[in-house]
């Protein structure tokens with residue numbers, strides 16, 4: 001369900017804090033459009049650190065794998081990346097559908113094209129796109145607490161959600177499962193991968 005306890009602005013703020021703490025750079029230098037790699041100088045290991053901080057902050061489990069890896073695993077090798085390590089049309093179509101959920105006016109994701117080198121993908125990860133991944137997980141909050149049945153989620157610090165009935169921690173889905181479920185549903189709705 002779409003939760004409304006933690007607004008997107010708060011997620012962006014916490015994302016900036018996690019990045020600034022990991023990379024030891026001024027928070028003011030980080031904008032929602034900053035590419036973590038291109039603009040802020042993050043390296044692959046930094047992503048583990050940033051993810052860990054976010055998991056602690058929100059009580060969530062971030063995805064460990066990119067959507068490309070999930071497509072390959074679910075629909076077969078070569079579905080998302082060809083033998084030259086370039087993105088297939090299928091991969092680009094799926095990624096564009098996913099990105100368009102949080103699209104703003106004027107944003108078109110033109111750099112995402114079939115034939116693009118998959119190694120260029122990490123540089124496209126921005127503060128905003130990572131925050132959307134967090135929001136996706138937060139929005140997996142079920143309506144009712146599975147432990148006591150109450151629908152009275154609350155947060156005291158603005159980042160951790162607990163049950164107002166039994167104080168259980170919010171049972172979010174993990175990031176990888178969410179991507180897999182999304183891929184399954186999107187393939188059913190759009191039939192992008194012809195078998």
Ligand SMILES: [Zn+2]
Nearest residue numbers: 145148163166
């Ligand atoms: Zn409860």
